[in-house]
Amino acid sequence: MKLNVQEKDDNKLSTITIKDIAKKCHVGVSTVSRAMNDHPDINPETKKKILKVIEKSGYVPDNSARNLKRIDARAVAVLIKGIGNTFFNQLVEVLEQECQKERYSCVIQRVEEDENEIDVALQVAREKKLRGVVFLGGNFSHSGEELGRLKFPYVLSTVYSGEDNKRIASVSVDDYKESYKMTEYLLGLGHKKIAIITARREDESIGKLRLLGYQKALFDHGIPFDEELVCYMKMNVDRYSYRSGYKLTKELLSGKKTFTALYATSDTLAVGAIRALWEAGIHVPDDCSVAGFDGMDAGKYSIPGITTIRQPAKEIARATADLLFSMIDKKEEPKRVIFEGELIVRESTGISRIKIV
Amino acid sequence: MKLNVQEKDDNKLSTITIKDIAKKCHVGVSTVSRAMNDHPDINPETKKKILKVIEKSGYVPDNSARNLKRIDARAVAVLIKGIGNTFFNQLVEVLEQECQKERYSCVIQRVEEDENEIDVALQVAREKKLRGVVFLGGNFSHSGEELGRLKFPYVLSTVYSGEDNKRIASVSVDDYKESYKMTEYLLGLGHKKIAIITARREDESIGKLRLLGYQKALFDHGIPFDEELVCYMKMNVDRYSYRSGYKLTKELLSGKKTFTALYATSDTLAVGAIRALWEAGIHVPDDCSVAGFDGMDAGKYSIPGITTIRQPAKEIARATADLLFSMIDKKEEPKRVIFEGELIVRESTGISRIKIV
DNA sequence: TTGTACGCGTTATCAT
DNA sequence: ATGATAACGCGTACAA
Numbered sequence: 001m002k003l004n005v006q007e008k009d010d011n012k013l014s015t016i017t018i019k020d021i022a023k024k025c026h027v028g029v030s031t032v033s034r035a036m037n038d039h040p041d042i043n044p045e046t047k048k049k050i051l052k053v054i055e056k057s058g059y060v061p062d063n064s065a066r067n068l069k070r071i072d073a074r075a076v077a078v079l080i081k082g083i084g085n086t087f088f089n090q091l092v093e094v095l096e097q098e099c100q101k102e103r104y105s106c107v108i109q110r111v112e113e114d115e116n117e118i119d120v121a122l123q124v125a126r127e128k129k130l131r132g133v134v135f136l137g138g139n140f141s142h143s144g145e146e147l148g149r150l151k152f153p154y155v156l157s158t159v160y161s162g163e164d165n166k167r168i169a170s171v172s173v174d175d176y177k178e179s180y181k182m183t184e185y186l187l188g189l190g191h192k193k194i195a196i197i198t199a200r201r202e203d204e205s206i207g208k209l210r211l212l213g214y215q216k217a218l219f220d221h222g223i224p225f226d227e228e229l230v231c232y233m234k235m236n237v238d239r240y241s242y243r244s245g246y247k248l249t250k251e252l253l254s255g256k257k258t259f260t261a262l263y264a265t266s267d268t269l270a271v272g273a274i275r276a277l278w279e280a281g282i283h284v285p286d287d288c289s290v291a292g293f294d295g296m297d298a299g300k301y302s303i304p305g306i307t308t309i310r311q312p313a314k315e316i317a318r319a320t321a322d323l324l325f326s327m328i329d330k331k332e333e334p335k336r337v338i339f340e341g342e343l344i345v346r347e348s349t350g351i352s353r354i355k356i357v
Numbered sequence: 358m359k360l361n362v363q364e365k366d367d368n369k370l371s372t373i374t375i376k377d378i379a380k381k382c383h384v385g386v387s388t389v390s391r392a393m394n395d396h397p398d399i400n401p402e403t404k405k406k407i408l409k410v411i412e413k414s415g416y417v418p419d420n421s422a423r424n425l426k427r428i429d430a431r432a433v434a435v436l437i438k439g440i441g442n443t444f445f446n447q448l449v450e451v452l453e454q455e456c457q458k459e460r461y462s463c464v465i466q467r468v469e470e471d472e473n474e475i476d477v478a479l480q481v482a483r484e485k486k487l488r489g490v491v492f493l494g495g496n497f498s499h500s501g502e503e504l505g506r507l508k509f510p511y512v513l514s515t516v517y518s519g520e521d522n523k524r525i526a527s528v529s530v531d532d533y534k535e536s537y538k539m540t541e542y543l544l545g546l547g548h549k550k551i552a553i554i555t556a557r558r559e560d561e562s563i564g565k566l567r568l569l570g571y572q573k574a575l576f577d578h579g580i581p582f583d584e585e586l587v588c589y590m591k592m593n594v595d596r597y598s599y600r601s602g603y604k605l606t607k608e609l610l611s612g613k614k615t616f617t618a619l620y621a622t623s624d625t626l627a628v629g630a631i632r633a634l635w636e637a638g639i640h641v642p643d644d645c646s647v648a649g650f651d652g653m654d655a656g657k658y659s660i661p662g663i664t665t666i667r668q669p670a671k672e673i674a675r676a677t678a679d680l681l682f683s684m685i686d687k688k689e690e691p692k693r694v695i696f697e698g699e700l701i702v703r704e705s706t707g708i709s710r711i712k713i714v
Numbered sequence: 715t716t717g718t719a720c721g722c723g724t725t726a727t728c729a730t
Numbered sequence: 731a732t733g734a735t736a737a738c739g740c741g742t743a744c745a746a
Contacts, residue, residue, distance in 0.1 A: 065723035
């Protein structure tokens, strides 16, 4: 008989539940629950006993059931669209730290390129009983109305929302202004023919802003904008990656137009670009200047080091967390927080020698 | 009265459930459920009507409740320890594709550095009703017994398990052998003093294997192993990153020992290393050769291009998926799959000129 | 084809 | 301090 009971228990590899633990301990399920969740109303000894049984039985509580019951989980989520954009890594790291400080748990969630980030947000918010969400990456220009579906606090970090509605919380640099700054810097070096590698032609996010800043700077300095010096990423193929930087630069080089400077709108693109130029026998910065954007390690440790606009990632992440938590806890209104980018001059740019490439 | 009902509905921003939808449509909950889950037994018209109501009411089904009911979700998970190791990105991408092909859904889950990957696996397996798990990264040497807790199929991909138990499924290159290969290549170039940058001294994973392969190659060629030419990562500080490569190389340079080649055990480390050497006025490969490992884009597009051992990432990912699915579906036994690494010679290595650094 | 009612595993509210 | 029991929102037998 006893052996039978034993057998029955062991066979039950299906899934062991809180009830099984309760039975084994000869207590009620609520006592087990209290033991697991550090509730005050429980005898320390029974608690210890229960935890021991849990330990050796290998019981794992079902999070789905927990979330189902739970009204609030004191949790937020970070939704990342475009993983592989290594710039987000730093942000996420700091965001996680800040959450810990505030004793929030933090769900990191990838969003596929073809998924709607709003839908995903809605889903996990429901599933995990979130109090708020941070959006990293993605294209928020179209989502003016869409954003209205979000009934909880959220912050766009390093993302541009087409609606420059002040009621949308966001933290970022002013990509337009910073891009203008970079272009002006290149112009200041004497460059007249500045090629640019930028996001897809259809982009409505930061890619567009950076292109716009570039155009405006050219305009303000009386340089005509030349569409042939613009190289757009190809849909579903290119990203802010080394590979794309390399490929797109080759494209540029095979074109008829010449240039003395190349503005790659991310540091990763710039690395690939420099390699492509190098293979074509074009030396950076002597024959051609190259500039990046973001201030990532990729540009700091490459040779030559890449002139860039540094986004203060840590500060942005901290401000993002601050803003989100104050919206959650103190019911503060959404606001737009802008950080200043920093032009970092390294070895990839120099005075134009008007040596046509 | 009517207005009251209306009000009541709108106020209920708490959370709208399947019942609310059912009421609004004047149908039962099961009909709504059928409409959402593409069940056959439903009138196309009522289905259409219901979906429309769902759409405009902004109803989002609660995944927790779903998972709770669901016995099986036809899903697997990929657990990644050490995000930021960009090498994993390629793997994940292919893994996701393979899952789609097999009509499995795929959960991507980060594991923090201080978390036990086994615990996490157990938790999400329970929560999401997984059929299997892929482990990327992490230290599996200690977990010989621990692994026994996993009652479902799993595959270690690009990870080394100390237990060279054949009953543990794994897909990877032979890090020991490949590291030997790389070291031998450097020796073949005439280098006698080969420094190495490697994982923490306590590492029991691939870092250890790569170091061991290096030592063995030296030994086989009659070169004494010199502990002072080994630079270990510092705990909780270093990673396979540019920054660490840079920092650790500086350390090496400030030591008393000289070397004519530097073997950085990842391409990212190598990039940082080359920068550090460059800043010290040491030219690669003329004054010092540098080799990496992994075959990542970082080494392909850097200048100089980095000599490396390419791990066939796509093949590894595909084989990982194959193995996992055949264990799940066909009850196949776990096995160890080894891929051959490919020595790719680029510009960062050259014949030793015995010019002491 | 559709609706009713039960149960999934947990936590929270009661009594005790 | 502890145990019984009612939710939580959904899927699904089963009845209609």
